[in-house]
Amino acid sequence: MQEFKKLRACGKKAKSPKDVKPVHLVPFLTYADTNLREYTAKVTSGEPVDWRIKEALLLLVGHLADEIDRFPDIRNNMQDFFKTHVIQELSSQ
Amino acid sequence: MYGEYSDFEFSDKAHMTAAVEGMYKCLSENTHIPVKLEAAVGLSKMLKNDIAEDILRPGLPQIIENFIQLMDQVDSEELVSAFEVFMSVYADEMGPHAVKIITHLVEQYKRLVSIDIEDDDGEALLAAQGCICAARRLIDACCKNKALLLELRTIMYPILMHGLTPDGLDNIEEVIDMIVMFVFYCSEPGQPIPAEMWRLYSGLLSIIAGGEVDPEGGYAMEYIERAVFAFINFIAKDPTTFTQLVAQEFQLDPANPVTYIQETFKAIDRILVVSN
Numbered sequence: 001m002q003e004f005k006k007l008r009a010c011g012k013k014a015k016s017p018k019d020v021k022p023v024h025l026v027p028f029l030t031y032a033d034t035n036l037r038e039y040t041a042k043v044t045s046g047e048p049v050d051w052r053i054k055e056a057l058l059l060l061v062g063h064l065a066d067e068i069d070r071f072p073d074i075r076n077n078m079q080d081f082f083k084t085h086v087i088q089e090l091s092s093q
Numbered sequence: 094m095y096g097e098y099s100d101f102e103f104s105d106k107a108h109m110t111a112a113v114e115g116m117y118k119c120l121s122e123n124t125h126i127p128v129k130l131e132a133a134v135g136l137s138k139m140l141k142n143d144i145a146e147d148i149l150r151p152g153l154p155q156i157i158e159n160f161i162q163l164m165d166q167v168d169s170e171e172l173v174s175a176f177e178v179f180m181s182v183y184a185d186e187m188g189p190h191a192v193k194i195i196t197h198l199v200e201q202y203k204r205l206v207s208i209d210i211e212d213d214d215g216e217a218l219l220a221a222q223g224c225i226c227a228a229r230r231l232i233d234a235c236c237k238n239k240a241l242l243l244e245l246r247t248i249m250y251p252i253l254m255h256g257l258t259p260d261g262l263d264n265i266e267e268v269i270d271m272i273v274m275f276v277f278y279c280s281e282p283g284q285p286i287p288a289e290m291w292r293l294y295s296g297l298l299s300i301i302a303g304g305e306v307d308p309e310g311g312y313a314m315e316y317i318e319r320a321v322f323a324f325i326n327f328i329a330k331d332p333t334t335f336t337q338l339v340a341q342e343f344q345l346d347p348a349n350p351v352t353y354i355q356e357t358f359k360a361i362d363r364i365l366v367v368s369n
Contacts, residue, residue, distance in 0.1 A: 062094040069100060084110070086095065087112055089094075090115025090118070091118070
C-alpha cells in the first residue's frame with residue numbers, strides 16, 4: 001500500500017523559490033487568455049473550433065493554481081479570467 | 094478548475110454562487126459520468142468556502158444520493174475522499190442519512206475488497222480504505238445518538254470482523270477506532286455488552302498476541318497501543334462479562350472453556366514473551 005502512496009507523492013509539483021515570479025507565468029496566462037477569447041469569438045460567429053485547445057488551456061491554468069496563489073497581483077486578476085472563460089463551461093453540453 | 098482554485102477568495106459573491114450552483118447542476122443533472130465525477134470532487138474542494146457550504150446545505154440529500162449512485166458506477170479513491178469531506182463538513186446534518194450511507198459504504202467495501210489488486214492497480218483497494226474512513230467519520234458524527242449508533246453497529250459488524258483478518262489489516266486502525274466508539278457510546282455501565290461485540294474483543298486479542306506458533310506475536314502486534322483503548326473500554330463498560338466464560342459458540346476449545354479474563358492474561362503473557 002505504501003508503494004501506491006509513494007508513487008502518487010512523486011507526481012506532486014515542485015515549487016519555484018519563494019517570491020520569485022516565474023518569467024513565463026504572466027506571458028503564458030496572457031497567451032491562454034488571448035487564445036480562449038479567440039476560441040469564444042469563433043464559437044459566437046459559428047466558425048469551426050477545436051475544443052481540445054480550450055480544454056488543454058483550461059487544464060494547464062488549473063494546474064498553475066498553487067503557483068498563481070503566491071502572487072497577489074496575478075491572483076487578483078483570476079476572477080475575471082474565471083468569469084470570462086470558465087463559468088460558462090459549467091452549463092455547456 | 095474551480096476546485097483547483099478553491100483556496101482563492103473571489104470578491105464577487107454572485108460569481109461564487111453561480112459557480113457552486115453550476116457545479117451542483119453538473120453533479121445532479123448531467124448524464125455523463127466523467128462530468129459528474131469532476132463536479133463531485135470539485136464541490137468537495139469548494140467546501141473550504143463558507144458561501145459554498147451554505148449554498149449546498151439545502152441540496153444535501155440530493156448530493157448524498159448522487160454520490161451513492163456515482164460510487165456504484167466508479168471505483169475512485171478521489172470520489173470516496175470527496176464524500177468524506179462532505180460528511181466532515183455537514184457532520185451535524187448527516188444523522189437522518191446515516192443508515193443509508195453506512196449500508197451503502199458496507200456494500201461498496203465488500204465489493205471493492207473482492208476486486209483483484211492486479212486488475213486495477215490497487216485503485217479499488219484505496220477506494221475500499223476510503224469507504225472505511227468515511228464510515229468512521231460518519232459514526233464519529235453520530236456518536237451522540239445511541240439508538241442510531243446501535244443500528245449502525247449492526248450494519249458495520251461484518252466489516253469490523255473483516256478488519257481483524259489479514260485481508261482487512263490495511264484498515265485496522267480505523268476498525269479499532271470504530272470498535273472503541275461502539276463500545277463506549279452504545280453501552281451503559283452495568284449493562285452487558287453483546288456476545289458478538291465480545292467476539293471482537295477476543296479477535297483483537299488474538300491478532301495482537303498471536304498463538305504459540307507465532308514467534309513475533311500476532312500480525313497486528315504493532316497496533317497494540319491503539320488496541321489497548323478498546324480493551325480498556327470493554328473491561329470498564331462490562332466488568333461482569335469480563336470475568337465470565339467466553340460465549341460457548343466462540344470458545345476456541347469447547348472442551349476447556351476459558352473466561353475473558355483468562356484469555357486476556359494469556360495474551361499478556363504471550364506479548365511479554367514476544368517482547369523479550
